[in-house]
Amino acid sequence: MRRSRDPRSPWGVRLWFEDAEFDEIMDGVRQRAGEVYAEGRGVDVDEVLMRVYGIDPDYLELPRGVLGRTVFHANGLVDVHVSRSLSERAEKSRVARQRLRSTMGHECGHVALHGNLQLGAPGAAPKEAPAILCRASAFKTNGRRGGEWWEYQANRAMASLLMPRDLTHAALSKILRARGHESLEKALEAESGPEVLGELSRIFDVSFEMVLYRLTDLGLLPRPTPDPGAEPSA
Numbered sequence: 001m002r003r004s005r006d007p008r009s010p011w012g013v014r015l016w017f018e019d020a021e022f023d024e025i026m027d028g029v030r031q032r033a034g035e036v037y038a039e040g041r042g043v044d045v046d047e048v049l050m051r052v053y054g055i056d057p058d059y060l061e062l063p064r065g066v067l068g069r070t071v072f073h074a075n076g077l078v079d080v081h082v083s084r085s086l087s088e089r090a091e092k093s094r095v096a097r098q099r100l101r102s103t104m105g106h107e108c109g110h111v112a113l114h115g116n117l118q119l120g121a122p123g124a125a126p127k128e129a130p131a132i133l134c135r136a137s138a139f140k141t142n143g144r145r146g147g148e149w150w151e152y153q154a155n156r157a158m159a160s161l162l163m164p165r166d167l168t169h170a171a172l173s174k175i176l177r178a179r180g181h182e183s184l185e186k187a188l189e190a191e192s193g194p195e196v197l198g199e200l201s202r203i204f205d206v207s208f209e210m211v212l213y214r215l216t217d218l219g220l221l222p223r224p225t226p227d228p229g230a231e232p233s234a
Contacts, residue, residue, distance in 0.1 A: 006149075010132060011117040014149060019217070022153075026160035029112050039171075042205035043162055045104035049080060053111055057104065059084040068103040068134040070110040078115055080107045081131075098207045102158060106134055109157025114150060156217070163204050163214040172220070175199050184220055 001021060006014035017025075030036060033051040036044045049055040057080040062069060067086055071079040082103055089096035110132055134151065172184065175196050181187040187196050200211045215221040 009148075009150065011114075013117065015113065015117070015153070017113070017153065017156075022156040022160045023165045025112055026109070026157050027164060027166075029108070030161060030164060037164070037167065039203050040205065042101065042203075043105075043164070045101060045108055045161065048161070049104070049108055049111070053078065053115075055080050055111065057082050057107070059087045061085070063133070065135045066133050067099070067136055068107045069131050070107050070114075070134070071131040072115065072117070076116075078111050080104075080111070082107070095207070098205060098210075101162065101205060102207070102210065103134065105158035105162045106154045108161060109154035110134075110150070113153050113157055159210065159214045159217060162206050162210065163200075165218065168200070168204075168214060168218065171200060171203050172196070172215075184215075 001018075002016045004014050004016065006012065029048060029052055030043060033048040036047045036051075038044075046057065049057060055078060060081050060083075062081060062083045067083050069081040071081070073079070082100070086096060086100050086103065090100040091097075114132075132150065134154070176182070176184065176187060179187065179192060179196065181190065181192065181196075184193075184196065187193055197208060197211045197215070200215075201208050204211075206214075212221065216223055
């Protein structure tokens with residue numbers, strides 16, 4: 001990880017992570033939390049936040065379009081707020097439940113990656129940082145270079161937390177063996193890809209889109225070829 005100045009960021013600096021660091025950081029966070037994973041229920045992000053950071057998320061009425069909010073305080077404490085309406089919908093809807101889990105994972109990513117930025121440089125007086133509002137658009141998993149870098153990083157951390165690298169490889173291998181496929185590539189050639197990815201979605205309780213995003217980041221699926229007629233990312 002390295003830093004550079006960025007006057008556009010909430011902290012006045014930017015962090016840069018190598019791809020492998022997201023898995024290393026979030027695997028460490030999950031391991032500190034202990035037993036928080038169960039097949040079919042996925043990683044319990046509430047327990048991760050409580051056990052590792054002592055954070056009990058508050059479910060509040062947030063501004064329109066905002067699913068979550070992480071508030072960094074000058075004394076080092078952090079508050080996580082989650083949309084109450086999303087939480088209520090999650091009790092009846094699988095799609096909403098998975099969106100809620102992604103939101104929680106996203107906020108946990110902010111805490112894990114950006115939690116110390118408001119403290120500033122060593123010896124400097126800590127400053128109160130603004131709340132980081134995570135809107136629905138921030139959860140779109142495409143567009144590495146577009147948008148706000150801290151939101152992209154929180155998404156990467158979310159994916160690493162909700163679908164841990166080793167557990168994902170193990171689950172995928174088990175699914176492929178059970179279906180008689182030598183590899184994911186062979187499963188795709190046999191047009192069994194949707195069933196395989198759907199089973200991963202069930203095991204980790206995440207959306208189909210999240211599975212695609214995570215397998216792509218792990219190098220198990222090719223990255224989509226950019227549309228030559230599309231506008232370039234900002």
